[in-house]
Amino acid sequence: MKKKKIYISLYILIPVIFTGISIISAILSYQLFKESEDFNQLLPMHLIYLIMVMAFFTFFISVVMLRFFFEPLSRFINKTQKMSIIASAVKSEEQEDITHDFNQVSEIFDSVADILSNVEAKELFPSIVCSGISMRNILTRILKVAPTDSTVLISGESGTGKELIASSIYEHSMRKNKPFVKINCVAIPEGLLESELFGHEKGSFTGATEQKKGKFEIADKGTIFLDEIGDMPLATQAKLLRVLQEKEFERVGGTRQIRVDIRIIAATNKNLLEMIKEGKFREDLYFRLNVFSISLPSLRDRKEDIIPIANYFLESLPRRVKLSTSALQELIGYSWPGNVRELKNVLEQASILSENGIIELYHLPDDLFNKQSLFDETINDNMALDAKLEIIEKEIIIDALKKTGGIQVKAADILGINQRSLWHRIKKLQIDVNSIRNLQ
Numbered sequence: 001m002k003k004k005k006i007y008i009s010l011y012i013l014i015p016v017i018f019t020g021i022s023i024i025s026a027i028l029s030y031q032l033f034k035e036s037e038d039f040n041q042l043l044p045m046h047l048i049y050l051i052m053v054m055a056f057f058t059f060f061i062s063v064v065m066l067r068f069f070f071e072p073l074s075r076f077i078n079k080t081q082k083m084s085i086i087a088s089a090v091k092s093e094e095q096e097d098i099t100h101d102f103n104q105v106s107e108i109f110d111s112v113a114d115i116l117s118n119v120e121a122k123e124l125f126p127s128i129v130c131s132g133i134s135m136r137n138i139l140t141r142i143l144k145v146a147p148t149d150s151t152v153l154i155s156g157e158s159g160t161g162k163e164l165i166a167s168s169i170y171e172h173s174m175r176k177n178k179p180f181v182k183i184n185c186v187a188i189p190e191g192l193l194e195s196e197l198f199g200h201e202k203g204s205f206t207g208a209t210e211q212k213k214g215k216f217e218i219a220d221k222g223t224i225f226l227d228e229i230g231d232m233p234l235a236t237q238a239k240l241l242r243v244l245q246e247k248e249f250e251r252v253g254g255t256r257q258i259r260v261d262i263r264i265i266a267a268t269n270k271n272l273l274e275m276i277k278e279g280k281f282r283e284d285l286y287f288r289l290n291v292f293s294i295s296l297p298s299l300r301d302r303k304e305d306i307i308p309i310a311n312y313f314l315e316s317l318p319r320r321v322k323l324s325t326s327a328l329q330e331l332i333g334y335s336w337p338g339n340v341r342e343l344k345n346v347l348e349q350a351s352i353l354s355e356n357g358i359i360e361l362y363h364l365p366d367d368l369f370n371k372q373s374l375f376d377e378t379i380n381d382n383m384a385l386d387a388k389l390e391i392i393e394k395e396i397i398i399d400a401l402k403k404t405g406g407i408q409v410k411a412a413d414i415l416g417i418n419q420r421s422l423w424h425r426i427k428k429l430q431i432d433v434n435s436i437r438n439l440q
Helices: 010-033 044-082 102-124 133-145 162-171 190-198 234-246 272-277 283-289 303-316 325-333 339-353 366-370 385-403 408-415 419-429 433-439
Strands: 152-155 180-184 223-227 263-268 292-295
Touching (some): 133 292, 133 408, 190 234, 303 339, 325 339, 325 385, 385 419
Parallel strands (some): 152 263, 180 223
């Protein structure tokens, strides 16, 4: 049986408390000074009148002050509750006055702060689509390191957007109007990588018919991005280490020292610490590169971003298409080993195959069906949008709780929301957390 909550309005509770304090103060004063001759000249009736006046005055002032402080807050809460963007995040069975339920106020403020954080992220990073706290924390780190000249090492699985993060660091840096040179260490043959990075002199090797500047020389005063640094040969790693230490190098076949002023951003999808143990990566180079690290989460660990990222890609396609409910379910339930890049490719392929501008389940690649869908409840096209979203939200929360063994604090971190908000959602969606714990 659901317990009935009984609330006492703060407009009554606080004035009563302050009035009681004033009465107690008057009584204590009487007890302390009753032996005084001057004090004894007061008649008991006068004392009663004084207490009554003090009580009335205290009660009146308390009510006025509460109105002064709470009325603007109440108007703000009422207006935000009517906004669809807030109403979808904060739902209650009935709208309570803010002086009745401060949990509701706290939840609304959390939602407003979350929305403002998303707005700020979109303004500062229009090319990065995210809604969860994990990625927003990374954007905060970008803003902190970008204005400095510190070397940055970006790690993450293939397709998580490491190049996009590197570009964002450059765009918010003090070198944004200087060269930004990108080079993929795995795309260039080992024999040509050194020449590509440092340049070569005429006649230094077969085919070197003229002098050529390298990427480091071209990037002077600017930024160079070394993608897939883990695939760089050991011999080239040694020369890169010297550039980091001395800020100078020689062209292949040359003897003149060339000094450069550059900022280096590196990225890798490999475990460099394991490569150091295997002797495939220089430890001293790793510590030179790992001045400021940014680790990107995989798409399967930020499922809350799948829908906004999918919509972003669909809007960029030349043909306007949208996802059916069943296709959307499958996208959320899939593990995405290729991360954001794979999601983009899947949507582009499905948009080509789709008819009438709707991507259906059978338009998606067969690989996506190898994993059983997360959704136990059936969604059909006749359901209202709110009902569909509730089912999707419920399954995302259940998935996060399963990953954390039912520990709500950890699940909230995965979902990018605070613990109080997760508790409200679990209660609203009637999720049995105990049964999830028992499955572990």
